[in-house]
Amino acid sequence: MARSAARVTPAIDVAIVGAGPNGLTAAIVLARAGLNVHVLEARTSIGGGCRTEALTLPGYRHDVCAAIHPMALASPIFQRLDLTRHGVDWAPSRYPLAHPLDDGRVALLSRSLAETDASLGKDGAAWRRAVAPFVAHHGEFFANVLRPVRVPPNPILMARFGLLGLQSSRRFEQRFEDAPARALFAGSAAHSVLPLTAPGSASFGLVLAIAGHAFDWPCARGGSQSIVDALGALATAAGCTIHTGVTVRALESLPPSRAVLFDLTPRQVLELAGDSLSAGYRRQLQRFRHGPGVFKIDYALSERIPWRNSLCGDAATVHLGGTADEIAAAEDEANRGVVSARPFVLLAQQSHVDASRAPVSRHTGWAYCHVPHGADVDMTARIEQQIERFAPGFRDTILARHTLTPSAIEARNANMIGGDIGGGANTLRQFLMRPTVRWNPYTTSNPRLFLCSSSTPPGGGVHGMCGFWAATTVLRRVFGRKVPADLSPVTAPA
Template sequence: MGSRATIVGSGPNGLAAAVSLARAGYDVRVLEAHSAIGGGVRTAGLTLPGFHHDVGSAVHPAARSSPFFRAFGLSERIDWITPEASYAHPLDGGRAVMAWHDLDRTVDGLGRGGHAYRALIAPLSRRIRELVDFTGDQLLRVPRHPMLVAGFGARMLATGTPAGRATFSPEVEAMLTGVLAHGNTPLPSLAAAASGLFLAAHAHTAEGWSLPRGGAQRIADALVEDLKAHGGTVETGTLVRDLGGLDWGDPGAGDLLLLDTAPRLLLTHPDIPERYARAIRAYRHGSAAAKVDFALDGPVPWTAADVAHAPTVHLGGARAEIESGENAVAAGRVPEHPYVLAVQPSAVDPSRAPEGRHVLWAYIHVPPASTIDPTELVTAQLERFAPGFRRRVMASHAVTAAERARFNPSDVDGDILGGAFTITQAVRRPVLSRTPWRTPIPGVYLASASTPPGPGVTGMPGWRAARQALSDRTGVPVSLDDLFG
């Protein structure tokens, strides 16, 4: 096409947009504020030599089912690990409930609650491609699989309302609540149910809750390799604070600007219409995350031995305790016993630490811009379910919500999901539109998790922004097969 495209942000969505446009013939450059590429999919030595920690996401349930990454061939470009157990949920008394990759094994382990769990999850797991098709786009459209969508809605009511969840055993309640709490939103809620069911359904698909061998950085590296093979470039250490001063070309000549950033960066553009600016100002960001990484001298000493098989572990005990903690965060308080989302990647990937050593990644939810250091709160929950954990710690590295926001301006006040995850904002993300990636500024598009389909390492917001830009330019719909077939 002979035109230029500038992408602000080298997270998976920015790089997905960059790869798509480069393959379409654009001269693409990516501007990244940090000294390293990847945004939410970076791996770095945060503690001691030889220990490799994921800076952002670590386990990627939706990456391998993503239409963009399937077309891109990500599973053929990097080595994925599909663990025996997708996730574990320790309980007091030395017990744990396990979401094994094998659904039958999971159901057997849940005892009397197993039948209800199978009825809830199995239909979604069997039709994961159709579920991804529905959730992977903006929701203002007629779904292609209406019966699946109706079933998904019924399951949201079953898990996202007090009346519905009363049908489950305490063990199933706890396990489901641990997954629903990923949404960092009040519990119970339909929004948390939607995101949690989507994740839980992936636990028993062919790919399970996979993680890249060597760390999340492998995803960014694969995208950048393809970008460079198609003539694109990446400029690190380039922080864009003001779009008014950014030289991104001439929209009249077909040049494009795509933003893998928080929507509020658009407010710095001199040509933004006031009505659109008001909508962007009204877009809400949610609660934050405070994270800590540990270098350990051995494996986590879980009381329930099966937990060692699961890279992802949800800590928080029974349903009522997790809900109380998450609702405290939503009300602006840090609970004494917070829900902890932990990942032990070296349990299945020995390349992540020196021989015999291990890494552990963990975060808690906190109010926006919190300065709470999560280390002791996380350690206390780990000691509760793995006595002796504290003695395993060789070094740790913590990032508060406030520090995260300074490190990555897209994580507004430490919100890592690109905006509060509510039913309203699932539809209005960040504005109510059938084409929310397009802005009213000619040539400028949003390509971040603040646009559909929202958070998660899928590349889909970036692809959909690039597709919108290409279709607007040519007047012809563009498909993944056109670029990657």
């Protein structure tokens, strides 16, 4: 009687495709749990959307995509990893956010609620009433926001947030009487890349405002690359092996492993592993939609931006779009496939707080606007017109610029399909249940394959929590293990 062949146990426990913040965070958690983890990254360096490069002139360092990091400070897993001990030096500014208006006023988001109140005049009290309860309990709040939808441990706090956050930004703005507060909130809500009439768009404005009051909106000294470099060092120290310059084109090309995590969008997962997924699950992934893209400019500047209101120079981030009505019109156009003549511009000025970004007495600028998905239109003149509107003479400070269209952004990072930097459209259903409607969104129809990108909850941003929850799922379902106690922010879904 012939003897059956002995079952060969794979030498690798887990293979992770993609070395962005989520893939690296998953690698750290899994490796610290004692597993043999290999990360494969197509580019020659790790980072995903969190890279810093010399894009313009010698001596200037520019964040290619992610630049300002409120969610990194709010992230429970980053807090456990203590990135500041591993080379990340957060550079705070006096104000996390400034929003100038044409009449010379500027709305300020400050760590201090009192200072924010003062900048908002008669709407200061209404702003405080909206955010103060969450700021007071920010630890619990972000532990629940940065996770899949579950019954929260603090249901009263989160029910209150739900009643506010499920509103559209336009409805939420009605509680304010004057332009500064309305504009400050609308600009924050526009990070959703949704029409501001969309249900749930208010949640983005609230979360970012609460993060600014509770933590800050800092940049990383030396560049956002320091964040992923710290994550890479932590992963390597835990025993993980990271391979760069490796393009994975098919599931069969991966080394044998007991589990595979994809730090990729649904479209890429379908291309790599579609034959290994059920027909029904494939159809669900095919329905996943991406949102508008972005057009981005990095500037080498001869001096600080000459803001009409000097308070803007004290902010890490400046929102440029005028009134809430103007911002809403621009975001609506981007979502309808129309290129806006007056786009809402998100601008960061990292060199104001981080002298390492530019030569002595020189400065950097970082700006982008939303455009229709995949629209390769040159928005340089329109962006600079918006900056000049609030900083006359800005164009005279430009020594060099580097632009990225949606297709160029996707060419640099295949996850950013059509220039969508958030991992998928943030429609209410798709944000709450992304990428498919499943109790555990990190699982697939194949018990060996898992998702860990920003196309899973809690979505876009540099926070690593998508990777954390995916790693928790893999540990429980494949290996019957728990997350190491020192890395367990909150109870994870089964």
